[in-house]
Every structure is written in C-alpha cells, then in structure tokens.
Amino acid sequence: MTIEPSCNSNAHLVSRRSMLGNLLAGAAGVGAVGQLVHPAVARELESKQKQVLIFLLNGGLSQFESFDPKPNTDTGGPFRAIQTAVPGTHFCELLPYTATVANKLAVVRSMFAEKVPGSHGGAREYVVTGRPPQQGPYPWMGPVYSKLLADGGDLPGNIHITPSRWGPRQDAAFLGPRHASLVLSGGRVPLNVERPDAFKESSDDARYRLRQLADTKFSQRRRTAHTEAYQSSFDQAVKLIRQKTLFDVTKESVQDQDRYGSHDFGRHCLLARRLLEQGVTCVKVTHNNYDSHMENFNFHLEQLGEFDKPFATLMQDLDDRGMLDNTLVMLITEFGRTPTIQPDNGRDHWPPNWSVVLGGCGIQVGGVLGATNANGTEIADRPVHVGEMFHTYIRAVGLDPTATHSVGGNKVPIGAPERSAVTELLT
Amino acid sequence: MRPTIAVLAIFFALLPSSVIQAEDVTSDELPLHRLIDEHIEARFPSWNAVPASLCSDAEFVRRVYLDLTGTIPSARVAYSFIASEHLEKRTTLVDELQSTEQYARRMATYFDVALMERRPDKYVTSKDWRSYLADSFMSNKPFNQIAAEILGADGVDESLRPAAKFYLDRDVDKDTLVRDIGRLFLGVDLQCAQCHDHPDIDDYLHQHYHGLSVFVAGSKTFKQPDGTMVLQEMITREVEFTSVFSPDTTQKTGPRLIDALLEVPEFTAGEEYLETPSRTVRAIPKFSLRELLADKVSHESPEFSRNVVNRLWAMMMGRGLVHPLDMHHSSNPPSHPDLLDRLSKRFAESQFDTKKFIRLLTLSDAYQRSSLIPEGVAPANVPPESFAVANMKGLSPEQLFDSLLTATDADRILAQQIDEALTEQTLDAAEPEESDKLITVREELRAAHVAEFVSLFGTPPGQSESEFSASLPQALFFANSETISAWLPPRLGNLSERLVSLVEPDAVAHELYLSVLSRLPVEEELAIVREQLQAAPAEQRRTAITELVWSLLASAEFRLNH
Structure with a gap:
C-alpha cells in the first residue's frame, strides 16, 4: 500500500509570472492611491479592526456560467462572455452588475482540491477549513476569524445569514461553541432572542440582576476560566436581546431596501452590510442552490439573476464607505461543474478546477490568477489548492496562518502545515 | 407536595449502617484511595500548593450524584443527606448509587460519548448500543472484556x-x-x-x-x-x-x-x-x-490500562493525569507519573473492575476536596494538575437535561409535552395491542428533547469532549427557550408551583436552593429571596417566584459540577 503524498504540492513549482502580468493594471492603481494617503492615516487604517464577508454559493457554482466563461466551445454552453471593468477580463453575461465591480475583485480560475469527497458537505468542509474533511473536524473560517479577530468582543464574532430552514451547524470544532456561527435562518433574528410569555420585559432587569448576583457569589474564590466564560456568554445574550434591531433590515432606508431588492438574497445582503457596519467581525451569507445536475443553464440564469445585483451593490457600498480597506470579501463554492453537458442540460460536480473570487482587505485586486485550457477541462496555469487559499484568507487580514491554535495543551496549526499562502493574491 | 423536615429526614435514617469496606487491601499494600492521596499530596510543595479543605456534604452529594447517576439529587435526597449524622454516609451513598440502574445508565452514556463521539447512527442504533453498555456496567463486566468485545466484534452474533x-x-x-x-x-x-x-x-x-x-x-x-x-x-x-x-x-x-x-x-x-x-x-x-x-x-497492552485509568480519572476529577487524554508520550508526562503507574497496575490486577476503581476514587481526599480556592491562596499555586482544589466540570448535555428536569420537577410537564406531540402525530398506536410501539414512540419523543440539548451543549460529531466553554446560543437558550418557558412557570406540581404554595419567604428560599443547587441558602441569599418576594405585589408573586427559579437555573453554579 502506498499513500498519496498530499503534502507535496506541485503548486510551488509553477511560475508566478502570469499572475504578475494579469495584475499589472490593478497593482499600479493601488500604488497610486497608496502615495496619496498620509502615513498617519495609513497607520490608522492598518490598526483598524479587520472584518470579513463571505459569500457561499451553495451546491457548486458553475465556473462556465460565472467567472471562467468559454463561449463558442463544446463545453461553453449557450451564454456569451461580456466585458468587465477590467480590460481584457471577461465574465459570463449572467453577471452584468458584478462585471462593473470587477476592478474591486481578484478572480482565481484555477482552484482545485484532490480526493474531494463526493458529498456537498464534505467538499464544502474542505473549502472552508483548507483540510481534507477525513482529517477533521477542523474549525471553519468564520469561527477561526471569530477566535483570532474578535475574541472577547461584545458582539457575536461570527454570524451566518442562511436561507430558511437552515439550522445551526457545529462549525467551530475545537475552538469551542463560543466561536460557532450564530445562525440567522432566513435572515431572521437568532433562536431564543424573543422573550417567552413566562417573563415580562419589565422584569428582565430583575431576573438578569438576580442571576448576576448568584454568579458573583459563586465566582469568588473559584477558578475564573469557567466562570468568566459563562458570565460573558450571558453578557452577550443580554445585549443581543436588547438590541434586536441589530438584525432588522427594515431600519435601513427604503431607498436602500429598493436598491438591494425585495427577495431574500437582497435582504440578506443588506443585512450583511448592516451587521458589518455595526462591527460584527465575520458575516457569511449563503445563497442556495447551484446544484444543477439538470437544467444547469436555467438554474444559473435564475440563481445568478438573483445574486448579481445585490452582490455588486454591496461591493460598491462597502467601497463607498471606505470599508473595503478593512473588509476581506470572498465568494466561494464547494466545487465547480463538469465541462461536459449532460443530455438533460445538466452539469455534475467537478473538483478538478473551479473559480473563486476575492476582494477588499489585503487583496491585489483587478486581475485574474491562473487559467484553464480552451474548453475548461483542465488547469492550464497556476493551480491553486484549497489549502493554499485558506492560508491566503488568513494572511489577507494580517494574521499568520502558520501560527497555531492552542487547544487544551495541544498546538494545532491554523492552516494545513504543508501549504502556504498565494502571495500573488496579496498586497 | 410540600416537603417537611420530618419527611425529608427519613431517607437517610433508613440507610443500612453496614460495615464499610473502604479498601481493596492486598496484604501490605495501601488501600487505593490512600495511595492516591499520598501521591497527590507529595507533589503539593512543587507548586507551593495549599489544598482546599474537604467539600461540604452539600457539595459532595451533588457532585457524586452527577458523577455516578448523571443528575443532581432531588431536594428531598439532598436535604436528608445533609441532615444525616451517619458517620460513614459518604461511603454508604457511593455504594448505594453504584448499585442503581442510573449508575449503569450514566456509565453507558459516558462511554457512548467517549467511544462514538456523537456520530449519527448508521447500522447499530444508539439505543441498542447504550443498553449493551448499560448491561455491561450493571453486571460490572471487566472493562478489558468490554474492549475485547468491541475490538473483536464482527456484528454477526446477535447478543x-x-x-x-x-x-x-x-x-x-x-x-x-x-x-x-x-x-x-x-x-x-x-x-x-x-x-x-x-x-x-x-x-x-x-x-x-x-x-x-x-x-x-x-x-x-x-x-x-x-x-x-x-x-x-x-x-x-x-x-x-x-x-x-x-x-x-x-x-x-x-x-x-x-x-x-x-x-x-x-x-x-x-x-x-x-x-x-x-x-x-x-x-x-x-x-x-x-x-x-x-x-x-x-x-x-500496558497502554490500554493506563489509558482507561486516565480516562476514568478525568471523568471523576475533571482532568486526566495525562492531559490531553490522547497525548500519552514522553514529552507530555503525567502530572503524577508514579501514581499513574501504580493505578494502572492495580486496575489490571483487579480484573479491570471499573466499579471498584471509581468507588475508591470517590473515597479519596483528592476527589472530595472543595472547588473553593483557600482564602488568600493564589490560583497559580493550585493549578488544575495539582488536584489541590477540585476541578470544576461542565455538565454534559445529558446531565444538564436530567438536572433541569429534576430541579424544576417537571416530569409531568414533559410527559404532557410528549402527549401533545403524540396527538399531533395522530398515532393509531394508542390501540392497546400497540402499547409497545407507543412506549417506543414516547422514548423517541423524549430523546428528541435530549437531542436539542446535545446539539446546543454537546461537541460536534467525531470530536472528543472538549473543555468547558459557554456560547451565546446557550445563554439565549437559558434566557428564552421553549423548554425554559414550559418547565419553569408554576403548573402541574412543578417546583415553582410548590414554591408558590409556601407562605414564608424563608421556606421558599430553603426549598428553592435545595431543589436547584442542592444546598441550603446562606443569610445573604435569604435576604435576596425575602426582598424579591416582599417587593412583588400579590398578583405578581408567581412571576417573582419564576424569576427566582430562573436566576438559579441560569447560574454558573447550576451549569457546573463543582
């Protein structure tokens, strides 16, 4: 028996020249802006709290119908490619609004992972932990950011806005429940924020005070590791119960609600903006469902039709507010879809190559990294492993992915130790 | 259901004052619990540790109930234990508890979670697996035999x-x-x-x-x-x-x-x-x-005995002699190397007798210490690995569920919740000849309630139990959940209803603290209860009592096995 040497990435051997070429325009732009910023202001920006916005396109976004179009080929499907804000870079015509903010994005067209589990859950876990799920469980990105960027904060560090009927997932693994995603199912307030009939709002102060009294007494002369964690979870809960408006998008202007659209995903994007503006460290928005084994083209027409405008609007808004300087944005999916088009116009799961999009904080935007061949059946340039991307996501917000989590006496590397960040993508 | 002192006192008076055999004496060897204390105390100077005094009867009865049966004691049991003047009452209680079905069930739950790590069922149901484990612990099957049955299993032999x-x-x-x-x-x-x-x-x-x-x-x-x-x-x-x-x-x-x-x-x-x-x-x-x-x-395998001893030790003491549990290696030595060697050897010699081993752990001073750090002692001088102060343990999801149910005395409410769910399912199973099926469905509905606790308070599937941690959704659950709102307000003879029927604030306080925290209130706590009840207008008394119950259930003292 032999084992697949998974620690031996061929990515290290590939030239970085292509990325530099692609990024030329973007890099020049960043340089120019950099010179305009006063050093003192730059320092302030540097020290400002980093935030993260994750879009998960659940089910497996087709790279052909989005960021790696192959029109007029045997695999390309019926849609055209359109110009974007970055000369020479084309997106599928299903993303007209996203195309206008392409200059705020970096596209990676050569994502891959090996031995990806056939299940969506397993593949997704691979992408958001940077490690094969068989080795897990490892914490997902949201909990990792919560732990590294938001430990001890008043607000939940990691909020997940999901489609309806999407329950909480235990995604924090060994980082502990404190860092698990707070799920807003269907964009609604979290479970158990509403007070039951047994209690009156007027008596909340009294019952919380009584509880606090009990804790204060118990905590005297006891080890603080347990009691402080417990106390702080209640502090957070009480704050949240009193600030339910944090989750209320109807508090945003009517104009903004119109701009984002009245459908769920539009509302969720506006909610994401609201949460980021109020200081939540990591916000993830899941958009369902791209699993197009049949009718791939109609599926993507419909799904991306919903996705495109709110996403582009949010990118624009974050930029206008100066928030992109401190907010890392990523658009991820668990795998791509097959070049081969099935008889019923479906595309199946395809882990050998797909596309991922980044923007904002720490990212060299305005370019494309990696490439697939003419009809998208394989990677032609700069393969990027999901484990390398995980390192990149961590590095982009100024953290060191080669450092370790401390887990009850054990040290666990933050990123898979055999991988490293894709420096071409980083500023 | 208003308990009086007279009623409460009988329980322990009835216990047999049997001759206590607190040791596994083999010729000139020390009894195991004395061996433990000798080794633990011998290391105190290396931290300049000042050990905590032995815990009170109230701390002991709660701790040992949680560790050996998986739930807190009822108010009645706690009170009669505290009030008992029986000299050997701690040892007697341990023996009593270890002979119950609840002990076997608790051990089965513990080892189910330890060995399966909350994986979803696939080919063998949790129910069958847990009853296999419970039967094994009930008959005190040698632990190495359990291990041999698991590692040698092919799944063909029905039993x-x-x-x-x-x-x-x-x-x-x-x-x-x-x-x-x-x-x-x-x-x-x-x-x-x-x-x-x-x-x-x-x-x-x-x-x-x-x-x-x-x-x-x-x-x-x-x-x-x-x-x-x-x-x-x-x-x-x-x-x-x-x-x-x-x-x-x-x-x-x-x-x-x-x-x-x-x-x-x-x-x-x-x-x-x-x-x-x-x-x-x-x-x-x-x-x-x-x-x-x-x-x-x-x-x-010497590794096997060391591993089991270390896990049983951690289950009872809140931390392994080797920590983390699956990191036995030379650069992570045990906190008390000789002790682990001796315990492992004795455990193997005893035919891997878990019941006896756990019993002797509970008799040690190390187990019976208070979790209160002695006055004036810096926490750094009594680190967790010193076992100079009892290590607190978070209640497992199952312990939390059973303890909430015991504390609020909400069995009848839970039964009603299950009945309502049954009606919703419009089951024909109500036919007499189908009563077995009905029992099964009831068990499943109860299990669904426990599952809610597991998903909120447990570790993810495939993950070993981690150290105590607290999350926002857990706090929200305590603050506002359906369970809390169903079990707490006075009805169907639950704790709050019992408290409402008590006139004197001090009687309310006694019953409340015994029910939820398994101890009597101290003076400042009596004052809090009096104040809360006296400030509330008559029509608000029920609410005021519900709030008091809530405040103790949501406290760290309840959430932890201390």
Whole structure:
C-alpha cells in the first residue's frame, strides 16, 4: 500500500509570472492611491479592526456560467462572455452588475482540491477549513476569524445569514461553541432572542440582576476560566436581546431596501452590510442552490439573476464607505461543474478546477490568477489548492496562518502545515 | 407536595449502617484511595500548593450524584443527606448509587460519548448500543472484556452485535479506525503520523500508524442476505508505506501495537479462509487480525490500562493525569507519573473492575476536596494538575437535561409535552395491542428533547469532549427557550408551583436552593429571596417566584459540577 503524498504540492513549482502580468493594471492603481494617503492615516487604517464577508454559493457554482466563461466551445454552453471593468477580463453575461465591480475583485480560475469527497458537505468542509474533511473536524473560517479577530468582543464574532430552514451547524470544532456561527435562518433574528410569555420585559432587569448576583457569589474564590466564560456568554445574550434591531433590515432606508431588492438574497445582503457596519467581525451569507445536475443553464440564469445585483451593490457600498480597506470579501463554492453537458442540460460536480473570487482587505485586486485550457477541462496555469487559499484568507487580514491554535495543551496549526499562502493574491 | 423536615429526614435514617469496606487491601499494600492521596499530596510543595479543605456534604452529594447517576439529587435526597449524622454516609451513598440502574445508565452514556463521539447512527442504533453498555456496567463486566468485545466484534452474533457499532458506524474506514483505536484505546493520537513521523512528537512514528493500521486494513463491511451490515476480513499481513519526505523509500510493517511487532501465522495460498470469499460469501480468515488486536489490547497492552485509568480519572476529577487524554508520550508526562503507574497496575490486577476503581476514587481526599480556592491562596499555586482544589466540570448535555428536569420537577410537564406531540402525530398506536410501539414512540419523543440539548451543549460529531466553554446560543437558550418557558412557570406540581404554595419567604428560599443547587441558602441569599418576594405585589408573586427559579437555573453554579 502506498499513500498519496498530499503534502507535496506541485503548486510551488509553477511560475508566478502570469499572475504578475494579469495584475499589472490593478497593482499600479493601488500604488497610486497608496502615495496619496498620509502615513498617519495609513497607520490608522492598518490598526483598524479587520472584518470579513463571505459569500457561499451553495451546491457548486458553475465556473462556465460565472467567472471562467468559454463561449463558442463544446463545453461553453449557450451564454456569451461580456466585458468587465477590467480590460481584457471577461465574465459570463449572467453577471452584468458584478462585471462593473470587477476592478474591486481578484478572480482565481484555477482552484482545485484532490480526493474531494463526493458529498456537498464534505467538499464544502474542505473549502472552508483548507483540510481534507477525513482529517477533521477542523474549525471553519468564520469561527477561526471569530477566535483570532474578535475574541472577547461584545458582539457575536461570527454570524451566518442562511436561507430558511437552515439550522445551526457545529462549525467551530475545537475552538469551542463560543466561536460557532450564530445562525440567522432566513435572515431572521437568532433562536431564543424573543422573550417567552413566562417573563415580562419589565422584569428582565430583575431576573438578569438576580442571576448576576448568584454568579458573583459563586465566582469568588473559584477558578475564573469557567466562570468568566459563562458570565460573558450571558453578557452577550443580554445585549443581543436588547438590541434586536441589530438584525432588522427594515431600519435601513427604503431607498436602500429598493436598491438591494425585495427577495431574500437582497435582504440578506443588506443585512450583511448592516451587521458589518455595526462591527460584527465575520458575516457569511449563503445563497442556495447551484446544484444543477439538470437544467444547469436555467438554474444559473435564475440563481445568478438573483445574486448579481445585490452582490455588486454591496461591493460598491462597502467601497463607498471606505470599508473595503478593512473588509476581506470572498465568494466561494464547494466545487465547480463538469465541462461536459449532460443530455438533460445538466452539469455534475467537478473538483478538478473551479473559480473563486476575492476582494477588499489585503487583496491585489483587478486581475485574474491562473487559467484553464480552451474548453475548461483542465488547469492550464497556476493551480491553486484549497489549502493554499485558506492560508491566503488568513494572511489577507494580517494574521499568520502558520501560527497555531492552542487547544487544551495541544498546538494545532491554523492552516494545513504543508501549504502556504498565494502571495500573488496579496498586497 | 410540600416537603417537611420530618419527611425529608427519613431517607437517610433508613440507610443500612453496614460495615464499610473502604479498601481493596492486598496484604501490605495501601488501600487505593490512600495511595492516591499520598501521591497527590507529595507533589503539593512543587507548586507551593495549599489544598482546599474537604467539600461540604452539600457539595459532595451533588457532585457524586452527577458523577455516578448523571443528575443532581432531588431536594428531598439532598436535604436528608445533609441532615444525616451517619458517620460513614459518604461511603454508604457511593455504594448505594453504584448499585442503581442510573449508575449503569450514566456509565453507558459516558462511554457512548467517549467511544462514538456523537456520530449519527448508521447500522447499530444508539439505543441498542447504550443498553449493551448499560448491561455491561450493571453486571460490572471487566472493562478489558468490554474492549475485547468491541475490538473483536464482527456484528454477526446477535447478543454482541451492538458492540460492532464502533467499527460499523465508522464504515470500517481504516484511517478513522486507526486514529480512534489509537486515541480511545491506547491514548495516542497518531493522526499526524499518517504521512511521516509525527512532526512535533518524537515518540509517534510513521510505523506506529501503519503498524496499527494492519489490524484493520483487511476489514470491510459485508451486507448479509437479510440486509444486515456486518464485518468481513480480507487477508492482510503487512502494509507498505512511504514517507512524503522520502518518497523513493518504501517501508513495510506487520501488525504492531506501538512498538510491539506481532507474529502472524502463515497459511498456504488459497487456504487462508474458512470458505472462499465472494460477493455472497463473507470473508472469514482462519486467523483474524481483528481478534488478535482485541486480545492483545485487552490482555497484554500496558497502554490500554493506563489509558482507561486516565480516562476514568478525568471523568471523576475533571482532568486526566495525562492531559490531553490522547497525548500519552514522553514529552507530555503525567502530572503524577508514579501514581499513574501504580493505578494502572492495580486496575489490571483487579480484573479491570471499573466499579471498584471509581468507588475508591470517590473515597479519596483528592476527589472530595472543595472547588473553593483557600482564602488568600493564589490560583497559580493550585493549578488544575495539582488536584489541590477540585476541578470544576461542565455538565454534559445529558446531565444538564436530567438536572433541569429534576430541579424544576417537571416530569409531568414533559410527559404532557410528549402527549401533545403524540396527538399531533395522530398515532393509531394508542390501540392497546400497540402499547409497545407507543412506549417506543414516547422514548423517541423524549430523546428528541435530549437531542436539542446535545446539539446546543454537546461537541460536534467525531470530536472528543472538549473543555468547558459557554456560547451565546446557550445563554439565549437559558434566557428564552421553549423548554425554559414550559418547565419553569408554576403548573402541574412543578417546583415553582410548590414554591408558590409556601407562605414564608424563608421556606421558599430553603426549598428553592435545595431543589436547584442542592444546598441550603446562606443569610445573604435569604435576604435576596425575602426582598424579591416582599417587593412583588400579590398578583405578581408567581412571576417573582419564576424569576427566582430562573436566576438559579441560569447560574454558573447550576451549569457546573463543582
């Protein structure tokens, strides 16, 4: 028996020249802006709290119908490619609004992972932990950011806005429940924020005070590791119960609600903006469902039709507010879809190559990294492993992915130790 | 249901004042609990530790109920224990509790979670598996026999089929099994030695991983004609492996229990199986490596005894002598090396008698210390590994569910909730002849309530129990959940209703503190209760009492086994 040497990435051997070429325009732009910023202001920006916005396109976004179009080929499907804000870079015509903010994005067209589990859950876990799920469980990105960027904060560090009927997932693994995603199912307030009939709002102060009294007494002369964690979870809960408006998008202007659209995903994007503006460290928005084994083209027409405008609007808004300087944005999916088009116009799961999009904080935007061949059946340039991307996501917000989590006496590397960040993508 | 002192006092008066045999004396050796205390106390100077005094009866009764039966004691039991003047009442209580079904159930739950790590059911139900474990603990089956039954299981023999859950519900996946057999039976996490020698731990070698993998490399699932999934075993004698750091050198190993390389008898080619395996004939080798593994681990492996002792110690003491539990290696020595050696040896000599071992742990001062740090002592001088102060443990999801139910006395409310769910399901099962089915459905509905606690307070599937942690959704659950709002307000004879019927504030306080925290209130707590009740207008009294109950249920003191 032999084992697949998974620690031996061929990515290290590939030239970085292509990325530099692609990024030329973007890099020049960043340089120019950099010179305009006063050093003192730059320092302030540097020290400002980093935030993260994750879009998960659940089910497996087709790279052909989005960021790696192959029109007029045997695999390309019926849609055209359109110009974007970055000369020479084309997106599928299903993303007209996203195309206008392409200059705020970096596209990676050569994502891959090996031995990806056939299940969506397993593949997704691979992408958001940077490690094969068989080795897990490892914490997902949201909990990792919560732990590294938001430990001890008043607000939940990691909020997940999901489609309806999407329950909480235990995604924090060994980082502990404190860092698990707070799920807003269907964009609604979290479970158990509403007070039951047994209690009156007027008596909340009294019952919380009584509880606090009990804790204060118990905590005297006891080890603080347990009691402080417990106390702080209640502090957070009480704050949240009193600030339910944090989750209320109807508090945003009517104009903004119109701009984002009245459908769920539009509302969720506006909610994401609201949460980021109020200081939540990591916000993830899941958009369902791209699993197009049949009718791939109609599926993507419909799904991306919903996705495109709110996403582009949010990118624009974050930029206008100066928030992109401190907010890392990523658009991820668990795998791509097959070049081969099935008889019923479906595309199946395809882990050998797909596309991922980044923007904002720490990212060299305005370019494309990696490439697939003419009809998208394989990677032609700069393969990027999901484990390398995980390192990149961590590095982009100024953290060191080669450092370790401390887990009850054990040290666990933050990123898979055999991988490293894709420096071409980083500023 | 208004308890009076007279009623409360009877329980312990009725206990037999039997002669206490608090030791497993073998000739000139110290009883085990004295041995523990000698070793623990001998290390105090190295931290300048000042040990906590022994815990009060109230702390003891709550702690030992949680540890041995999985729930807090009722107010009545707590009070009669505190009030009892029986000299040996702690020992008597331990013996009493260890003879109950609740003890077997608690041990079954603990080892289910330890061994299956909350994986979803696949081929063997949790129910069957837990009753297998509970029966084993009820009859105090030697622990090495349990281990041998699990590691040697093929799932065919009806009576031992549940033991095959360990393999089957992991899909007999080799890498998962190597990791989990290493961690859970031998105390070594070899996962990082899969592709090369462990990068950080010198003791964990690439060959250890693959040596262990030989035992299970040939094992696969096999679907019997009746659809039952069982195990079969293809002939495997050795595996080849290649370090990713030297891809040109291929190594081989036969079955290996860490450093012990084992012999495998050789058969003529074509005669290795009882019957030639095929798609319809299960592969049964004449010599089974899985049986070899079961035999060697349970009878000849010093690592096994050390690992079990360390896990039982951690279950009772809140932290292993080796910490983390699956990190036995030379650069992570035990906090008390000689003690672990002695305990492991004694445990093996006692035929792996878990009941006796746990009993003797509870009799030690180390177990019976208070969790209160002595006045004026810096926490740094009594670190968790000193065992100078009792280590607090978070209640497991199951302990929390049962304790909330006990504290609020909400059995009848839960039964009503289950009835309502039954009606919603419009079951025909209400027919008399289907009463078995009805019981099953009721059990499932109850299990669904527990499952809510598990998903909120438990660790994710495939993950070992972690140290205590607290999350926002958990706090929100305590603050506002359906469970809290159903069990707390006065109705159906629950705690709050009992309290409402008490006139004197001090009587309310006594009953409240005994019910929720298993102790009597101190003066400042009496004052809080008086104030809360006197400030509330008559029509608000029910609400005021519900709030008091809530404030103690949501306190750290309730959430922790201290």
